[in-house]
Amino acid sequence: xxEQKPSAIYLKDYTxxxxxxxxxxxxxxxxETQTIVTSRLHVRRNPDSLEQTSPLxxxxxxxxxxxxxxxxxxxxxxxxxxxxxxxLVITATPNEFVLTCETMIEPQxxxxxxxxxxxxxxxxxxCEAEGFRHITYYLDRPDVMSIFTTTIIADESRxxxxxxxxxxxxxxxxxxxxxxxxxHDPFKKPAYLFALVAGxxxxxxxxxxxxxxxxxxxxxxxxxxxxxKVDFAxxxxxxxxxxxxxxxxxxxxxxxxxxxxxxxxxxxxxxxxGLNIFNSSCLLASPETTTDDAYLRVEAVVAHxxxxxxxxxxxxxxxxxxxxxxxxxxxFRDQCFSADTHSDVVKRVEDVSFLKxxxxxxxxxxxxxxxxxxxxxxISNFYTLTIYEKGAEVVRMIHTLLGEExxxxxxxxYFERHDGxxxxxxxxxxxxxxxxxxxxxxxxxxxxxxxxxRLTVSDHYDEQAQTYSLTIRQETPPTPNQPTKLALHIPVxxxxxxxxxxxxxxxxxxxxxxxxxLHVNDVEQTFVFEHVASKPVPSLLxxxxxxxxxxxxxxxxxxxxxxxxxxxxxxxxxxxxxxxxNELNALIKQYQNGQTLTEQTHLVEGFKALLAxxxxxxxxxxxxxxxxxxxxxxxxxxxxxxxAIKAAREHLRVVAGxxxxxxxxxxxxxxxxxxxxxxxxxxxxxxxxxxxxLMYWVASGSDEAKAAVxxxxxxxxxxTDQYAALSCIVHFELSEADELLNAFFEQWQHEALxxxxxxxxxxxxxxxxxLEQIKALMQHPNFDIKNPNKLRAVIGGLGQNVDTFHNxxxxxxxxxxxxxxxxxxxxxxxxxxLCTPLTRWQRMVPALAEKMKGELERIAQEDLSKxxxxxxxxxxx
Ligand code: TRP
Ligand code: ZN
Numbered sequence: 001x002x003e004q005k006p007s008a009i010y011l012k013d014y015t016x017x018x019x020x021x022x023x024x025x026x027x028x029x030x031x032e033t034q035t036i037v038t039s040r041l042h043v044r045r046n047p048d049s050l051e052q053t054s055p056l057x058x059x060x061x062x063x064x065x066x067x068x069x070x071x072x073x074x075x076x077x078x079x080x081x082x083x084x085x086x087x088l089v090i091t092a093t094p095n096e097f098v099l100t101c102e103t104m105i106e107p108q109x110x111x112x113x114x115x116x117x118x119x120x121x122x123x124x125x126x127c128e129a130e131g132f133r134h135i136t137y138y139l140d141r142p143d144v145m146s147i148f149t150t151t152i153i154a155d156e157s158r159x160x161x162x163x164x165x166x167x168x169x170x171x172x173x174x175x176x177x178x179x180x181x182x183x184h185d186p187f188k189k190p191a192y193l194f195a196l197v198a199g200x201x202x203x204x205x206x207x208x209x210x211x212x213x214x215x216x217x218x219x220x221x222x223x224x225x226x227x228x229k230v231d232f233a234x235x236x237x238x239x240x241x242x243x244x245x246x247x248x249x250x251x252x253x254x255x256x257x258x259x260x261x262x263x264x265x266x267x268x269x270x271x272x273x274g275l276n277i278f279n280s281s282c283l284l285a286s287p288e289t290t291t292d293d294a295y296l297r298v299e300a301v302v303a304h305x306x307x308x309x310x311x312x313x314x315x316x317x318x319x320x321x322x323x324x325x326x327x328x329x330x331x332f333r334d335q336c337f338s339a340d341t342h343s344d345v346v347k348r349v350e351d352v353s354f355l356k357x358x359x360x361x362x363x364x365x366x367x368x369x370x371x372x373x374x375x376x377x378x379i380s381n382f383y384t385l386t387i388y389e390k391g392a393e394v395v396r397m398i399h400t401l402l403g404e405e406x407x408x409x410x411x412x413x414y415f416e417r418h419d420g421x422x423x424x425x426x427x428x429x430x431x432x433x434x435x436x437x438x439x440x441x442x443x444x445x446x447x448x449x450x451x452x453x454r455l456t457v458s459d460h461y462d463e464q465a466q467t468y469s470l471t472i473r474q475e476t477p478p479t480p481n482q483p484t485k486l487a488l489h490i491p492v493x494x495x496x497x498x499x500x501x502x503x504x505x506x507x508x509x510x511x512x513x514x515x516x517x518l519h520v521n522d523v524e525q526t527f528v529f530e531h532v533a534s535k536p537v538p539s540l541l542x543x544x545x546x547x548x549x550x551x552x553x554x555x556x557x558x559x560x561x562x563x564x565x566x567x568x569x570x571x572x573x574x575x576x577x578x579x580x581x582n583e584l585n586a587l588i589k590q591y592q593n594g595q596t597l598t599e600q601t602h603l604v605e606g607f608k609a610l611l612a613x614x615x616x617x618x619x620x621x622x623x624x625x626x627x628x629x630x631x632x633x634x635x636x637x638x639x640x641x642x643x644a645i646k647a648a649r650e651h652l653r654v655v656a657g658x659x660x661x662x663x664x665x666x667x668x669x670x671x672x673x674x675x676x677x678x679x680x681x682x683x684x685x686x687x688x689x690x691x692x693x694l695m696y697w698v699a700s701g702s703d704e705a706k707a708a709v710x711x712x713x714x715x716x717x718x719x720t721d722q723y724a725a726l727s728c729i730v731h732f733e734l735s736e737a738d739e740l741l742n743a744f745f746e747q748w749q750h751e752a753l754x755x756x757x758x759x760x761x762x763x764x765x766x767x768x769x770x771l772e773q774i775k776a777l778m779q780h781p782n783f784d785i786k787n788p789n790k791l792r793a794v795i796g797g798l799g800q801n802v803d804t805f806h807n808x809x810x811x812x813x814x815x816x817x818x819x820x821x822x823x824x825x826x827x828x829x830x831x832x833x834l835c836t837p838l839t840r841w842q843r844m845v846p847a848l849a850e851k852m853k854g855e856l857e858r859i860a861q862e863d864l865s866k867x868x869x870x871x872x873x874x875x876x877x
Contacts, residue, residue, distance in 0.1 A: 005869070005873075006377050006378070006866040006869050006870065007377065008375045008376060008377050009375060009376065009377075010374060010375045011319070011321040011372070011373070011374050011375065012374070014318075014319055014321075015049075015050070016046055016048050016049055016143065017046055017049065017139055017141060017143060017144050018045065018046055018049045018051050018054045018056075018057075019043050019044065019045055019046055019049075019056055019139060019144075020043070020044055020045075020046045020139075020144060021041050021042060021043055021138075021139055021144055021146040022042045022043075022044065022146060022147065023040075023041075023042035023146060023147050023149070024039065024040075024041055024042075024138075024146040024147065024148045024149070024191075025039065025040040025041075025042075025148075025149045025150075025151075026038070026039050026040075026136070026148065026149070026150045026151065027039075027150075027151040027153065028116075028150070028151070028152050028153065028196060029153045029154075029178075030107075030123055030152065030153065030154040030159065030198055031154075032108060033106070033108070034104050034105075034106065035104070035105050035106070035107055035116065035123075036067070036102065036103070036104055037101075037102070037103045037104075037105060037135055037136045038100065038101070038102050038103075039099075039100065039101045039103075039136045039137075039138070040098055040099070040100050041098065041099045041100075041101070041138070041146075042098055043056070043093075043096070043097055043098070043099050044095060044096040044097075045095045045096070055089050055090060055091040055092075055093075056089070056090045056093050056099075057087050057088070057089050058087060058088040058089075058090075058101075058137035058138055058139060059086070059087060059130070059132075059133035059137065059138055059139065059140040059141075060083070060086045060087060060088055060103075060133050060136075060137045060138075061086055061115070061133050061134040062086055063105060063106070063109075063110065063115070063134055064086075064103050064104075064105055064133070064134060064135070064136065064137065065103060065104040065105070066083065066088065066101070066102075066103055066137070067102040067103060067104055068100075068101075068102045069081055069088065069090070069099070069100065069101050069102075069137075070099070070100040071090070071093060071094070071097050071098070071099055071100075072094070072097050072098055073098070073100065076090070080092070086133075087137075088101075088137040101136055101137050103135075103136045103137065105134070105135060107123055110134070111786060111826045111827055112134075112826070112827050112828060112829070113126055113264055113265065113266045113788070113827060113829070114126055114127075114130075114131035114134055114266075114829070115127070115131045115132070115133075115134025115135050116134070116135050116196065117264070119262040119263050119264035119265070120199075120223060120262075120263055120264070121158075121199055121200060121223070122159075122197060122198060122199025122200070122201065122223075122262065123154075123159070123196065123197065123198040123199065124195075124196070124197045124198075124199075124260065124262050124277055125194065125195050125196045125197070125272075125277070126265070126266065126270060126277065127191060127192045127193070127194050127195070127270075127272070128192040128193075128270060129192055129320055129323075129379045129380060129383075130192070130379060130380075131192070132191035132192060132194055135194075138191050139191075140191050140192075141190070141319065142190040142192060142316055142317045142318065142319065142320065142422050143190070143318050143319065143422040144190060144191070145188040145189055145190050145316070145420075145422060146188055146189070146190075146191070147185065147186070147187075147188050148164075148165060148166070148184075148185045148189065148194060149169075149182065149183070149184045149185075150164035150165070150182065150183045150184075150185075150194075150196065151170075151180055151181070151182045151183075152164060152180065152181050152182075152183075152196060152198055153174055153178050153179070153180045154178060154179060154198050155178055155179070156178070156179035158200060159179075159198040159199055159200065160200055160201075161197070161198065161199055161200065161201040161203070161221060162179070162181040162197075162198045163183070163195075163196065163197040163198070163221070163258060163260065163275055164183035164185075164194075164195060164196045164197075164275065165183060165185040165189070165193070165194060165195055165272060165273045165274045165275050166183050166184050166185030166186060166187075166254060166273070166274055167183065167184055167185075167186075167254070167255060167256060168181060168182070168183055169182050169183065169184045170182040185254075185273055185274065186254075187253065187254075187273060187313070187314070187420075188420065189273050189313060189316070190316055190422065193271070193272050193273045193313055193316075194272065195270070195272030195273075195275040195277055197221070197260045197262075197275065197277065199221075199223075200223075200224075201221040201222060201223060201224075201260070202221065202222060202223070202224050202226075202227035203219050203220065203221050203227070204219070204220045204227060204230050204231070204234055205217070205218070205219055206218040206219075206234050206238070208237075208238050208241050208242075208252070208257075210241070210245065210251045210252055211245045211251055212251060214251075214255070215255075216241075216252050216254070216255060216256065216257055217255060217256045217257070218234065218237060218238070218256075218257050218258075219256070219257070219258045219259070220233055220234055220237075220258075220259045220260075220261070220283070221258065221259070221260040221261070222260075222261040222280070222283075222284070223261075226261060226280065226284050228286065229284035229285055229286045229289070229290075230261070230283065230284065230285075232285040232286075232295060232298060232299070232679065233259065233283050233284075233285065233298055233302050236298060236299040236302040236303060237257070237259070237302050237306060239303075239337075239341065240302060240303040240306040240307065240337060241306065243303070243337050243340065244306070244307060244310070244333075247336070247337075247340075247408075248310070248333070248408070248411060248415075249408075249412065250309075250310045250415070252309060253309070253314070254273075254274045256274060257274060257276075257306075258274060258275045258276070259275075259276045259277075259278055259283065259302070259305075260275070260276070260277050260278065261278050261279075261280040261283040261284060262277060262278070262279065262280060263279075263280050263752065263787060263789070264786065264787050264788065264789075265277070265278070265279035265280075265788065265789075266788055266827070266829045266830060267279065267383065268281075268282045268301050269282050269283070269301050269302075269304070269305045270305070271304075271305040271306075271308035271309070271312055271313060273309075273313050276305045276306075278301070278302075278305070279788075279789065280752070280753065280789075281294070281753055281756070281789055282297060282298055282301040282302075283298060283301075283302070284298075284753060285298045285679070287677035287717070287718045287719065288717070288718060288719060289719050289748070289751050289753060289754050290719050290753070291719050291720045291723055291724075291757075292679060292683075292684045292687055292688065292720045293720075294753075295679035295684075296338065296342075296679070296684070299338065299341070299679075300334050300335075300337075300338050301334075303333075303334045303337045303338070304330055304331065304333075304334040307330050307333045307334060307337075308326065308330050310415060311326055311329045311330045311333060312326035312327075312330060314415070314419050314420065315414065315415060315418045315419060315420075315421060315423060316421075316422045316423075317422060317423070317424075318422045318423055318424050319424075320376075320379045320382070321372055321373055321374070321376075322372065322423070322424050322425050323379075323382060323383070323387050324371040324372060324387045324388075324391035324394075324425065324447075325423065325424065325425045325427075325428055327383075327387050327388045327391055328371060328387065328388065328390070328391020328392050328393075328394055328395050329391070329392075329395050329428070331388050331389065331391065331392035332391075332392040332395040332396055332399070335347065335351055335392060335396075341681075342681040342684070343617065343619055343620075343681050343685070345569035345570055345573075345617075345620065346617075346619045346620065346623060346681075346685075348543060348544065348570050349570060349573045349623050350623075351389075351392075352544040352570070353577075353629075353632065354389065355385070355389045355390070355393065355547060356632065356635065357629060357631045357632040357635055358385045358389070358631070359385035359386055359389045359390050359547070360452050360549070360635050361631075361634075361635045361840065362384060362385050362386055363386060363390070363450060363451055363452045363479070364451075364452065364477070364635075364843070365839050365840055365842075365843070365875075366480060366839055366842075366874045366875045366877065367381070367384070367839055367871060367874055367875075368386075368450045368451060368479040368480055369382070369384070369386055369450050369479075370386075370446075370447060370448050370449055370450045371386055371387055371390050371391045371394055371425075371446065371447055372425050372447040372448060374448070374481075376870070377866055377869065377870035378828075378832070378865075378866040378867045378869075378870050380828070380829045380832070380867055381832055381867055381870050381871060386450075390547055393544075393546070393547040394446045394447070394547075397443070397446070397490075397491050397545070397546055398410070398429070398432055398440070398443070400491045400493070400517060400545055401438070401440075401443070401491055401517075402432060402436050402438070406435070406436045406438075407432070409435040409436060410431050410432035410433075410434075410435040410436060411431075411432075412435070413431040413432075413434060413435040414427070414428055414431035414432070417431055418431075425447050426444075429443075429444055429447075440489075442487075442488070442489040442521055443488075443489040445486055445488050445489070446488060446489075449476060449482065449485055449486065449488065450479040450480075450482055451476045451477050451478070451479040451482070451485065452476070452477070452547065452548060452549055453474050453475065453476040453485075453488055453490065453546075453548045453549070454474070454475050454476070454477070454548065454549045454550075454551060455472055455473065455474055455490070455492070455520070455541075455548050455549070455550050455551065456472070456473040456474075456475070456551045456552075457470060457471070457472050457473075457538070457540060457550065457551065457552040458470075458471050458552075458553075459471070459538060459552075461532070461535040461536070463535070466530065466531055466532050466533065467528055467529065467530050467532060468496065468506065468528070468529040468532040468535075468536055469526050469527065469528045469529070470494070470518075470526070470527045470529070470538060470540075471524065471525070471526045471527075472492065472518070472520050472524070472525055472526075472527070473523065473524045474487060474488065474490060474520060474522075474523060474524075474548075475523075476488065480874065480877070487521060487522055487523050488520075488521070489519065489520070489521040490519075490520040490521070490546045490548060491517050491518070491519065491520075491545050491546055492517065492518040492520050492540065492541055492545055492546060493515065493516070493517050493518075493541065493542040493543060493545035494515070494516055494517075494518055494538060494539065494540055494541075494542065495514055495515040495516075495538075495539040495542060495566070495567065495568060495571075496514070496529065496532065496536035496537070496538060496539065497536060497537045497538075497539050497561065497562060497565050497566055497567075498533070498534055498536060498537075499534060499535070499537075499561070501561055501564060501565025502565065503567045504532060504533060504534065504536050505531075506529040506530060506531055506532045507529070507530045507531045508527075508528075508529050508530070512531070514567075515542065515568075517545065537554075537558045537561050537562060538552065539562060539566045539567075539568055539571045540552060540571075541571075541574075542568040542570060542571050543568065543570045543571075544570060544574075554575070554578060556579065556582070556602050559575045559576075559578055559579045559582075559602075559606075560575075560579070560602065560605065560606055560609075561575075562574075562575035563575040563576045563579065563606050563609075563610075563624070564606075564609055564610075564613075569620060572620070572624070573620070573623050573624055576603075576606060576610075576624040577628055579602055579603050579606060580603050580627055580628050580652070581628050581633070581636065582602075583600040583602060583603050583652060584627070584628060584633055584645070584648045584649065584652060585636075585648075586598075586600065587600065587647070587648035587651055587652060588633075588637075588641065588644045588645060588647075588648045591643075591644040591647045591648060592641060592644050597647070597648070597651045599655055600652060600655060601659075603652065603656065604655065604656050604659045604660065606624075607624075607625065607656055607660060607663075608659075608660060608663065610624055610625075611660065611663045611664075611666075611667055612663075617685065618671060618685040618686050618688070618689040619681070619684070619685030619688060619689070621667075621689050621692075622685065622688040622689040622691075622692045625689075625692040625693070625696070626692065627649055627652060627653060628649075630642070630645055630646060630649065630800070630802065633645045633648075633649070634840075634843075637843070639843065639844065639845045639846075640840070640843050640844045640845065640848075641845045642802045642805075642806040642848075643802065643803075643806065645802075646802045653695070653696060653699045654699045654700070654701075656696055656699075657696040657697060657698070657699035657700035657701075658699075658700045658701070660696065661697065661700040661702055661705075664693045664694075664696045664697040664700070665693075665697055665702075665704070665705070667689060667690070667693040668690055668693040668694050668697055668708065671686045671687075671689050671690040671693070672686075672690060673686050673687060677717065677718045687720050687721065687724075691720070691721070691724035691725075691728075694708070694709055694712070694724065694725070694728060695728055695731075698728050698732055698734075699732070706734055709725050709728050709729055709734070710725070710729065710734070710736050710740075712724075712725040713725035713726055713729060713736075713740055719754070722744075723757060723761075726740055726741070726744055726761065727761060730761055730765050737765075741758070741761070741762060741765075744758055745758050745782075749782060752789075753789075755782050755790075756789050756790060756793040757793070759777055759780075759782075759783065759790060759793040759794050759797065760793040760794070760796055760797040761797065762777055762797065763777055763793070763794045763795075763796070763797025763798050763800075763801060764796075764797035764798075764800040764801050765797075765801070766801055766802065766803045766804070767804075770801055770803055770804030770807075770812075771804055771807070771811055771812065771815055773804075774794060774797070774798055774801075774804065774815070775815075777794050778794060785822070785823075786826075786827075788827070788830050791819075791823075791830065792830075795816065795819065795834060798812065798815070798816065799837055805837075806848060808847060808848070808851075810851035810854065810855070813838065813851050813852050813854075813855045814855055814858075816834065816837065816838065816855070817838070817855035817856075817858055817859055819831075819834060820834050820835055820859055820868065821859060821862055824859075824862060824864055824865050824868050825863075825865055828865035828866065828867035828868060829867055831865065831867065831868050832865070832867035832868050832870070832871050835856075835859075835868065835871045835872060835875070836871075837852075838852050838855060838856050838875065839871060839874075839875045840852075841853045841856065841875065853876070856872055856875055856876055857876065859872050860872050860873065860876060
């Protein structure tokens with residue numbers, strides 16, 4: 001462990017900056033070995049600061065070498081400044097001055113992918129959250145907003161494209177014959193939104209005319225070999241721009257909007273002002289190389305980053321504790337965009353199942369935190385499912401409470417009030433309250449309280465009085481540093497379904513209706529519905545109106561009823577999941593008791609009705625056919641027994657496949673798409689149903705199915721079908737598995753993103769010598785540990801490989817720990833994320849828990865980066 005343990009910073013300690021930087025002028029002299037950065041910062045004391053004599057303290061990094069510093073062109077001698085803990089400290093300054101700093105950095109040696117670094121042949125940047133300090137000394141905090149002018153100097157033959165934020169204002173030659181380009185961004189922004197790109201890039205040009213009639217130039221840049229894969233991203237961008245005008249009244253502000261794809265990127269993408277930088281996996285798409293899922297991801301990420309121009313850039317965060325202010329809101333916005341573009345129920349099911357699987361697990365573990373954390377050691381660790389996904393759910397609840405129009409009034413006021421400011425989550429809620437004249441003070445506990453609330457629901461029907469009452473109890477479990485919890489304001493959307501599978505109307509609060517949002521705001525409450533004609537089945541938490549766990553003791557009959565009769569599509573899916581969970585849990589118990597697994601019939605019965613119903617949306621059917629994932633069943637388990645969960649899922653799939661073999665064959669054959677590939681809702685739905693049916697059909701053991709899946713692999717003209725077939729072949733270890741996995745690599749070895757799919761599938765393949773396989777993959781010439789996408793592919797595959805990862809001898813965990821130790825200093829953000837499975841150790845069955853804990857303790861012996869230190873120490877606390 002490091003000599004000095006990294007320490008936490010606290011929201012309660014926030015103070016305004018002592019200095020402000022009105023203008024920032026940067027010059028980058030880019031070079032393969034040494035890059036020189038010169039900054040001219042127009043600094044003045046902040047009149048709002050309580051400390052009017054404090055020294056100027058600028059953030060820097062161990063990788064930034066100071067060459068010289070001057071105040072108003074007076075070069076400071078050694079004794080007039082100091083460098084302490086990577087910070088540049090100048091004790092005596094005028095109240096207003098120009099600070100000039102010359103620094104040297106080595107982007108080619110930057111493996112952390114924060115600040116300025118190289119990816120393939122280009123230079124690029126990633127400054128959120130605290131990357132800018134690895135470029136030059138600065139007040140690297142989001143409440144310091146400045147007007148940036150950036151000059152890039154480089155050799156034009158290698159870097160013909162040189163980009164930064166805003167508009168290009170000048171271009172020419174330097175005395176040494178290099179080219180310079182100057183960019184000016186007229187909007188003030190924090191340093192985390194700064195971006196620079198230089199490289200030999202191709203461009204796709206387009207334009208968008210805004211609602212006020214301004215033409216905006218749109219450009220997407222990639223390396224030459226990828227420029228044929230950006231049409232879909234461009235189309236998604238234009239649709240996003242239109243949607244933000246229509247739904248939020250938000251128009252784009254600059255005259256140019258650029259996106260650049262880079263191969264080496266720690267996250268998905270980054271919303272730098274006017275110059276978004278994307279992980280190529282979130283931008284490139286072509287039918288032959290990209291699955292439907294990946295198409296939808298490209299569309300969602302393009303929208304997300306674009307939407308940040310308002311929710312994040314025009315109105316930004318005061319400090320990083322407020323991260324969910326921009327991320328939760330922007331995720332909510334991109335979710336709604338995708339829902340409007342495709343099917344809203346399908347989108348909601350996908351988002352909710354992701355949340356319930358991943359965010360609920362985070363909220364139940366050692367890293368649990370509120371959407372506005374009270375403290376952190378390393379902010380990079382807080383780009384979490386909680387901040388993003390739960391944050392979006394909290395915004396969605398506000399939307400549910402205020403309604404579409406009220407929410408729009410609130411967002412209009414928020415943007416109007418805070419345009420150009422760095423603000424807090426409180427400011428967001430305040431605008432929502434003020435625009436609607438409502439009190440959200442209890443609701444705001446969602447911002448400060450961690451953990452997933454559990455609602456326990458019981459009911460009573462009084463036939464005589466024709467009343468139906470629901471009693472709802474809420475309880476939020478303790479989380480680290482929050483032993484006790486307060487009652488939350490939880491919107492619970494409810495409808496009633498009759499025994500004849502029809503919506504039952506009722507009167508509530510004096511009004512006749514068939515759906516109502518209950519305001520659960522106490523520990524226990526009873527709600528009475530009147531004029532209820534018959535004993536109903538309650539359809540609770542429709543559309544997942546709050547991010548909570550719901551306990552109501554549904555009988556199998558009731559679940560089957562909701563599955564076919566609930567007018568709320570989301571809850572039809574929910575009921576089918578609950579039914580599958582119940583059957584899986586029964587099988588898990590049998591497996592653990594050493595019993596033979598029995599035939600489970602109820603889900604099969606539900607599936608049969610589903611497959612026979614020709615009126616249903618194929619996308620919906622495909623969703624319902626999806627068994628609860630290994631990860632979701634793990635989240636639900638008291639103690640996670642990966643082998644038992646795997647066995648139960650496999651068994652249930654085979655049972656269903658065998659029982660409904662003819663039905664699955666029929667569905668498979670009747671859902672082929674004959675038109676040319678399109679990432680349209682309709683085609684995606686058909687392919688997903690077809691491929692879901694194929695999986696069951698092959699599970700039945702049918703020779704005809706096996707022939708069909710191999711045929712589909714060889715015949716496919718799009719990656720969705722090709723990859724679905726290959727996954728199925730590998731999963732069931734058909735005799736063609738080796739041959740076709742090799743063929744797949746041969747065919748796609750020059751397409752990096754497809755190679756990643758091959759890496760993932762190969763790593764996930766359950767084989768006797770699983771770990772050897774994975775080690776071999778990491779030695780493969782197409783693997784590169786410096787590339788986060790490749791690493792995520794292999795380690796992600798390992799995580800899915802139950803036999804290998806959860807091997808009782810602990811070898812899977814030890815291997816993961818080795819990779820974490822290897823990456824700890826090279827790329828701390830990625831290393832820290834790799835720790836996630838180990839943080840769940842207390843949830844595992846004892847034999848596995850002990851092994852995981854042992855590996856965490858081994859990691860803790862190392863000299864750790866702040867990132868890994870925080871996750872490991874909190875996991876062992
Ligand atoms: N703001 C980015 C997004 O949501 C997140 C991001 C991109 C990021 N790259 C990062 C966060 C690197 C931390 C580190 O859309
Ligand atoms: Zn974001």
